[in-house]
Amino acid sequence: MAGSNPNAKPMNLTLKVWRQPNRQAQGKIVDYQVKDISPDMSFLEMLDVLNEDLLRGGQDPVAFDHDCREGICGSCDLFINGRSHGPEKGTTTCQLHMRKFSDGDTITIEPWRASSFPVNKDLSVDRSAFDRIIQAGGYVSVNTGGAPDGNEIPIPKEISDRAFEAATCIGCGACVAACKNASAMLFVSAKVSQLALLPQGQVERKTRVENMVAQMDKEGFGACTNIGSCAAECPVGISLENIAILNREFLAAKASSNNLA
Amino acid sequence: MQLDSKIPEGPLAEKWEKHKFNVKLVNPANKRKYDVIVVGTGLAGGAAAASLAELGYNVKAFTYHDSPRRAHSIAAQGGINAAKNYQNDGDSVFRLFYDTVKGGDYRAREANVYRLAQVSVNIIDQCVAQGVPFAREYGGLLANRSFGGAQVSRTFYARGQTGQQLLLGAYSALSRQIAYGKVKMYTRSEMLDVVIIDGQARGIVTRNLVTGEVETHSAHAVVLATGGYGNVFYLSTNAMYCNVTAAWRAHKKGAFFANPCFTQIHPTCIPVSGDYQSKLTLMSESLRNDGRVWVPKTVEMAERVRKGEIKPQDIAEDDRDYFLERKYPAFGNLVPRDVASRNAKMMCDEGRGVGSTGLAVYLDFSEIIKRTGADAVSQKYGNLFAMYEKITDEDPYKQPMRIYPAVHYTMGGLWVDYNLQTTVPGLYATGECNFSDHGANRLGASALMQGLADGYFVIPYTIGDYLAQTPPKPVNVDHPAFAEAKAGVQARTEQLLNIKGNRTPDDFHKILGHIMWEYCGMARTAEGLKYAKAEIQKLKKEFWSDVKVVGSGEEMNQALEKAGRVADFIELGELMVDDALNRNESCGGHFREEYQTPEGEALRDDENYAYVAAWEYQGENQPEKLNKEELTFENVKLTQRSYK
Ligand SMILES: Cc1cc2nc3c(=O)[nH]c(=O)nc-3n(C[C@H](O)[C@H](O)[C@H](O)COP(=O)(O)OP(=O)(O)OC[C@H]3O[C@@H](n4cnc5c(N)ncnc54)[C@H](O)[C@@H]3O)c2cc1C
Ligand code: SF4
Ligand code: FES
Numbered sequence: 001m002a003g004s005n006p007n008a009k010p011m012n013l014t015l016k017v018w019r020q021p022n023r024q025a026q027g028k029i030v031d032y033q034v035k036d037i038s039p040d041m042s043f044l045e046m047l048d049v050l051n052e053d054l055l056r057g058g059q060d061p062v063a064f065d066h067d068c069r070e071g072i073c074g075s076c077d078l079f080i081n082g083r084s085h086g087p088e089k090g091t092t093t094c095q096l097h098m099r100k101f102s103d104g105d106t107i108t109i110e111p112w113r114a115s116s117f118p119v120n121k122d123l124s125v126d127r128s129a130f131d132r133i134i135q136a137g138g139y140v141s142v143n144t145g146g147a148p149d150g151n152e153i154p155i156p157k158e159i160s161d162r163a164f165e166a167a168t169c170i171g172c173g174a175c176v177a178a179c180k181n182a183s184a185m186l187f188v189s190a191k192v193s194q195l196a197l198l199p200q201g202q203v204e205r206k207t208r209v210e211n212m213v214a215q216m217d218k219e220g221f222g223a224c225t226n227i228g229s230c231a232a233e234c235p236v237g238i239s240l241e242n243i244a245i246l247n248r249e250f251l252a253a254k255a256s257s258n259n260l261a
Numbered sequence: 262m263q264l265d266s267k268i269p270e271g272p273l274a275e276k277w278e279k280h281k282f283n284v285k286l287v288n289p290a291n292k293r294k295y296d297v298i299v300v301g302t303g304l305a306g307g308a309a310a311a312s313l314a315e316l317g318y319n320v321k322a323f324t325y326h327d328s329p330r331r332a333h334s335i336a337a338q339g340g341i342n343a344a345k346n347y348q349n350d351g352d353s354v355f356r357l358f359y360d361t362v363k364g365g366d367y368r369a370r371e372a373n374v375y376r377l378a379q380v381s382v383n384i385i386d387q388c389v390a391q392g393v394p395f396a397r398e399y400g401g402l403l404a405n406r407s408f409g410g411a412q413v414s415r416t417f418y419a420r421g422q423t424g425q426q427l428l429l430g431a432y433s434a435l436s437r438q439i440a441y442g443k444v445k446m447y448t449r450s451e452m453l454d455v456v457i458i459d460g461q462a463r464g465i466v467t468r469n470l471v472t473g474e475v476e477t478h479s480a481h482a483v484v485l486a487t488g489g490y491g492n493v494f495y496l497s498t499n500a501m502y503c504n505v506t507a508a509w510r511a512h513k514k515g516a517f518f519a520n521p522c523f524t525q526i527h528p529t530c531i532p533v534s535g536d537y538q539s540k541l542t543l544m545s546e547s548l549r550n551d552g553r554v555w556v557p558k559t560v561e562m563a564e565r566v567r568k569g570e571i572k573p574q575d576i577a578e579d580d581r582d583y584f585l586e587r588k589y590p591a592f593g594n595l596v597p598r599d600v601a602s603r604n605a606k607m608m609c610d611e612g613r614g615v616g617s618t619g620l621a622v623y624l625d626f627s628e629i630i631k632r633t634g635a636d637a638v639s640q641k642y643g644n645l646f647a648m649y650e651k652i653t654d655e656d657p658y659k660q661p662m663r664i665y666p667a668v669h670y671t672m673g674g675l676w677v678d679y680n681l682q683t684t685v686p687g688l689y690a691t692g693e694c695n696f697s698d699h700g701a702n703r704l705g706a707s708a709l710m711q712g713l714a715d716g717y718f719v720i721p722y723t724i725g726d727y728l729a730q731t732p733p734k735p736v737n738v739d740h741p742a743f744a745e746a747k748a749g750v751q752a753r754t755e756q757l758l759n760i761k762g763n764r765t766p767d768d769f770h771k772i773l774g775h776i777m778w779e780y781c782g783m784a785r786t787a788e789g790l791k792y793a794k795a796e797i798q799k800l801k802k803e804f805w806s807d808v809k810v811v812g813s814g815e816e817m818n819q820a821l822e823k824a825g826r827v828a829d830f831i832e833l834g835e836l837m838v839d840d841a842l843n844r845n846e847s848c849g850g851h852f853r854e855e856y857q858t859p860e861g862e863a864l865r866d867d868e869n870y871a872y873v874a875a876w877e878y879q880g881e882n883q884p885e886k887l888n889k890e891e892l893t894f895e896n897v898k899l900t901q902r903s904y905k
Contacts, residue, residue, distance in 0.1 A: 022816060040534045040654070048539055048767075055765045055820055060812050063819055065327060067500040069540050071648070072425055073331040095651050120471050121817040128448065131328050135440040139433035140392045144312040144717045147383070147390035151347060154401030164394035164419060167426060171330055200392040 008039040011103040015050065017062055018110045020119050023126075027119065029108070039099035043086065044069060044076065046098055047109075064123040069094040071235065074170030077177070078123055079110040084174035084233040092172065092235040112177035116184070116220045127173050129219040130187060136215035137208040138191040140200045159197055166194040168236050175230035175238070181222030186230040188216050189246035190238045196249050206253035213250055264517075264875055264890045267678040268372040273896050274354075277376045280679070281722055285729035292317030294733035296480040297724065298465055299323070300452045300507055303332030304424075304709060305692025306486030307431035308716025314443035315434075316721055318728075321478055322435070322444050323467060325451040325502060325822075330432045333488055333500040334712065337424025338545040338645075340408055340416035341709040343381040348405050352413040354378045359897055360411060361707060364597055365672070365700020366849035366865060367899050368520070368873070370892060372679060373697045380718040381710050385417055387717055391430040395419050409546050409705025410595045410904070416706045421545055421644045427709055431716070450476075451822065452507045453750045455483060455514045455688060458742045461731075462688035466746045468754075470822065473815040475750055477743040479736040482687045482724055485511060486716065489671040489693035491524065493830045493837065494782070495774020497668035498530055498543040504826040505833050508675050508694050516683035517875040517888060519676035519696035521833065522841035525703055525850045526783050527669035528601035531652055531662075532621040541667040542652055544624070544645055546705045549594045551638070552624040552662070554601070555581045560612040567619050573661050574627075584608055592904040599702045599850045599863070600904060602666035606783050607861070609665075616663045625661035666783060670708060672699040672850065673840070676875040676890075680723035681715060684875075687727060691715035696873065701849025754814040757824045762807030766824040769804050773797065773827070773834055781838050786854045790842040797835045804831060836876055836885060843887060846870045858901070867899050 012035045020027030034050050041049075044066050051061035067075040076093040080086035086096045101107065109123065117125040155163075169190035176184050192209050195201030201208070224243060231240045269280040287295065295318050299310040302324045310322040326332060344357040357378040362369055385403070389395065395417050396404040408416035419426040438444040449470040456464035456477065464479040490505035491497040512518045529544045557563040558580050565571050584604055586593045594601075605622045608614060615621050630638050635658055639646065646657045653663070675683050675690035677697055682689050692712040699707065780793035804827070812818045847856040847863035848870070856864045873890040 038535055038537060041537050042539070042652075045537050045539050049537060051820075052765055052767060055809060055811060056763075058809075058811055061820055063817050067326070067331055067502050068333070068336045069501060070336055070542055072422065073333075073335045073500065075327070075331050091651065095648070097651065097654075099654060124817065126471075127327060131330075131436065131439075131446075131448075134433065135436040139437045140390065141437060142387075142390045142434075143315045144308075144387060144434070144721065145383075147386040150345070150385045150389040150395075151402050153389065155397055156401050157397045157399050160394050160397045160401075163392075164396075164426070167394050167419075167429065168422060170425075171328065194394070195392055198392050198394070200390060 008099065009103065010036040010038055011098065011101065013037060013101065014106040016106060016108040019122055022121055023118050037098050041098045042069065042094060043096040043098065044094050062123060063121040066094055071095040072170060074172040077112050077125065077172055079112060079177055081108050084178045085235050090235060090237055112173050114176045114182035116182065117173060117176065130171050130173065132219065133188060133212055133215045134191065137211035140195065141204060153199055155199060163194045163197040166190045166238065166242055169238050170236055172235065174233050174235060176221065178229040178233035179222065181225060183224045184216050184221035185224040185243050185246065186234060186238055188212055189242035192249055193242040193245040196245060209246065209249040209253050262888060264888055265678060266370060266890055267680055269679065273371065273375050276372050277379055284722055284726035287725050287729045289317060291733050293319060295319065295728050296321065298478060298480040298483045299486060300465060301486035301488060302329035302435060303334035303486060303488055303692060304428055304431055304712035305716045307428065307435045308713050309484055309486060309691055309720045310444050311431060311434035311438050312717050312721045314438035320444040321447065321480060323447045323450045323452055325449060325470060327448055329435055329446065330429060332428060333503050334428045335425045336500060337709055338421045338543065339547050340406065340418035340423045340706040341427060342415050342706040343385045343417060343710065344378050344415060345382050345385060347403060348414045350413045352415050356413065357381060357415065361698065361704055362897050363902065364704040365702050366863065366902060367700065367871065367894065368848055368892065369698055369700030371894060371896055377698050377711055377714050380714045383718055384710060384713045388427060388430050391433060393419065393426045393430040406547065410592060410597045424709060427713065454510050454746045456742050456746045457514055457685065458740055461686045463736050464738065464743060466750045471817050473818065475747055477738045477747050479738045481728055481731050481736060482689065484689040484691060484720060485675065485694055486691045487694045490833060491668045491671050493834050494668040494777045495770050496533065496538060496541050498527060498541050501540055506826050506829045509829040509833055511675060511683065511688060513878050515685045516688055517676040517877050518836060519873050519875045520673040520840065521837040521876065522781065522844065522851055523672035523701050523849065524668060525598060525670040525672060526602040526666045528598055528605055528666050529624060529664045530667035531649065532616055532618065532665040543669065544649060544662065544664060548624060548642060548645065551629040552594065552626050553583055553628060554585050554594050554622055554624055555583045556608045556613040556615060556622050558582045563613040563615060566615050567617060573623055589904045596904045597702060602783055603852060605666055621663035621665045623661035624664045626657060630658065670703055672696065672701060672703055680726065681720055682727065689720060689724060691720055701851055754821065757808065757810050757821060758814060760806065760808050762809045764807050765809055766820060766827045769800060769808060770827045770830065772800055773831055777834055781841050784852050784854050785841050787842060790838050794835060794838045797831060797838065801831045804828060839885065840874055840876065843874060844870055
């Protein structure tokens with residue numbers, strides 16, 4: 001009872017899946033067959049089918065992260081056939097549908113590969129490095145209460161829209177996985193630009209960029225060599241322009257630092 | 262037990278101010294001597310954890326997600342209400358209050374709703390100050406839209422991603438407190454029990470989802486902000502991990518569960534396409550501002566559409582039934598959610614549904630596209646249209662969307678008093694996991710408002726009142742109550758692993774979801790509910806003798822996590838059925854077929870059911886005890902809702 005495409009035929013696929021019991025253990029690729037996959041299924045629904053089969057057969061299901069399945073929470077993070085979130089541009093793994101594949105295909109599924117994102121198990125990785133970068137300065141320091149009326153700070157629509165674009169980063173880490181240097185510049189730049197563009201972000205503008213970049217380095221992410229695979233693979237279209245803003249902000253901050261520490 | 266809602270005396274508009282003055286304060290120097298546990302870091306929990314830490318309390322925050330930024334709140338699309346009256350269109354705190362009480366079909370507590378409307382304005386200010394990029398007008402001021410049947414424009418939004426932007430705001434505030442060391446953040450930690458000492462909540466038991474380690478954590482108070490339980494229906498618009506476990510464990514430890522049967526079915530979701538379906542996707546309500554809902558006028562024509570013989574575009578105007586516009590000329594396509602959902606179901610029951618399953622109606626944009634052009638429509642709804650096409654492979658610019666109602670939100674939840682305290686002293690519930698503000702039906706854009714109101718502006722005051730009366734002595738996890746709760750959690754894990762049955766947790770979840778949807782969903786009958794109860798009891802037995810989980814508890818084990826959650830859903834499902842059976846009336850999202858007006862609208866029974874049903878756990882397999890909190894309405898007149 002396919003919804004949209006009643007003629008689409010179910011597919012049989014070979015999956016090559018990264019299995020690794022825990023952070024310390026060795027991992028390896030294991031082959032699985034899945035049958036009768038509807039083209040209307042999402043990629044994760046296809047993995048659900050595999051996992052139900054494994055569990056019924058008494059085997060350990062494949063661990064992977066996901067939650068909203070709507071492309072917004074940033075949980076899902078599969079490296080599919082050598083690409084972050086798979087073949088479809090501007091799409092998270094959970095929004096990728098099996099109609100993008102063909103009967104008989106072999107699909108390789110791996111976790112994000114970056115030393116700053118250690119594997120928890122199978123396809124699930126630890127992205128807490130991103131949280132620590134935000135903790136280093138990705139905020140405006142206002143306490144609850146005492147904020148002025150929302151309309152006391154008019155913001156030109158163009159500026160607000162640009163800040164919004166940058167703020168739509170879902171923190172998935174695809175940019176890091178796509179980069180041969182495992183650089184986190186796109187992620188960091190999205191938050192830095194959002195707050196640098198807005199009047200609310202001005203007071204801490206310099207310390208913010210310095211502290212976030214310092215944390216990024218401390219977490220062991222690689223340097224940016226302007227290849228641009230990050231933006232090409234970003235599911236929500238965070239643009240390279242943000243990296244240019246980040247570089248500018250960083251240089252300006254270094255030139256006239258407020259950071260007295 | 263006599264339920265005391267602790268509603269402050271005095272006129273409605275002064276209650277909150279007076280209460281804030283009357284609550285006891287914790288001496289600033291003493292605040293650091295108090296530990297507060299916050300479970301859940303969505304809008305409600307993230308806001309609470311950050312605000313409490315700013316005040317000086319030591320906060321321990323927990324989430325089963327890998328980061329606080331991933332809570333289900335992130336997925337909210339449409340917007341957040343606030344009584345700012347920036348549009349000069351007659352909005353006010355009282356009107357927002359009135360609309361919310363009426364929209365909830367008079368089953369919410371007046372005092373709580375009024376406070377919600379009051380603090381709504383502060384939320385917007387707070388979020389703007391954090392750098393939340395709300396939509397703006399060309400003049401630089403904040404933009405609004407009307408939403409979900411409201412007749413004023415009071416909804417603030419950030420394109421179709423309002424929840425994301427609000428949550429990232431709360432997350433940034435929380436991150437700042439984590440950096441200061443005032444919040445200790447535990448990610449990938451699932452709370453599996455509350456620890457109660459001398460009748461007061463003093464801590465929790467968690468399982469580390471990466472290592473499997475079971476841990477105990479102590480505090481002077483515990484705040485639950487663990488979201489809604491819509492996934493009891495298996496398919497819903499909620500994120501996959503949303504579950505009732507935290508609330509349910511608290512319930513079993515003495516927290517009453519209020520109005521569990523009040524669930525909201527959202528009218529505009531992408532219909533089910535196959536058995537493999539894992540979740541449903543919402544198409545924002547804002548689409549009903551411009552889309553027109555219809556089905557073919559005759560069953561014959563609908564049949565031909567279902568078989569693919571004709572396309573919707575080919576059906577002449579005269580052969581279409583714009584049923585909402587026809588039945589509700591005043592509100593048309595903008596009737597409240599419960600009304601829109603029920604009418605869609607009625608059309609499909611009549612055999613006029615569309616799509617290959619017949620379980621869908623059209624939401625048609627052809628007229629607005631003709632009137633304003635595809636570009637203008639794309640400006641407004643581009644991301645939603647793209648998402649629709651991604652999922653269905655159909656282009657909504659060229660053919661109408663197919664939509665069908667889906668479970669979306671749960672108005673029921675842990676019973677709380679005006680201070681958001683449950684029936685267990687020291688245990689609080691905020692956001693979607695409490696029952697407090699939406700009565701029998703929630704208005705669009707009001708859940709985000711409630712979550713942030715609770716977290717930023719209510720709990721920081723009310724918890725102080727409790728802590729001020731609690732000695733600032735450290736609470737020690739050496740107390741035997743912790744070991745006991747921990748042993749209970751470990752035993753349950755072992756039990757789940759040792760059944761070694763034949764069916765997966767998902768197998769059981771799907772069956773439960775089917776029972777709930779068919780008999781405790783959009784339309785309910787006494788007979789159906791009784792049948793459902795028996796089926797659920799049977800399912801529970803089967804679960805505990807036939808569920809299959811492999812591996813061990815000492816590792817990352819997602820099937821084990823799932824099994825524990827499904828077990829709790831099964832028990833909750835039975836209580837929802839009991840509650841629906843008890844409520845011999847129709848109101849809001851609770852539609853009992855026996856109780857309807859001649860026109861088929863919900864027929865309330867204010868004489869006998871203007872109360873909150875608060876259920877008290879009585880022990881394993883014992884019927885729960887019903888406690889009633891009578892609702893009194895002094896500021897609104899109870900009327901039959903009419904959207905004609
Ligand atoms: C698709 C969709 C769109 C929506 N759009 C809107 C909208 O436009 N406007 C609106 O007002 N409302 C909307 N809603 C409703 C609104 O998003 C939710 O009601 C609200 O975000 C709930 O927030 P919360 O903080 O209470 O819970 P959640 O955001 O669900 O957070 C729950 C938190 O609790 C944690 N948690 C739960 N259980 C445990 C446990 N046992 N142990 C540890 N941690 C736990 C989770 O990890 C998470 O951090 C929408 C809902 C959906 C499904
Ligand atoms: S910048 Fe793009 S790819 Fe990188 S974390 Fe953000 S959303 Fe993901
Ligand atoms: S599961 Fe949320 S973005 Fe994919």
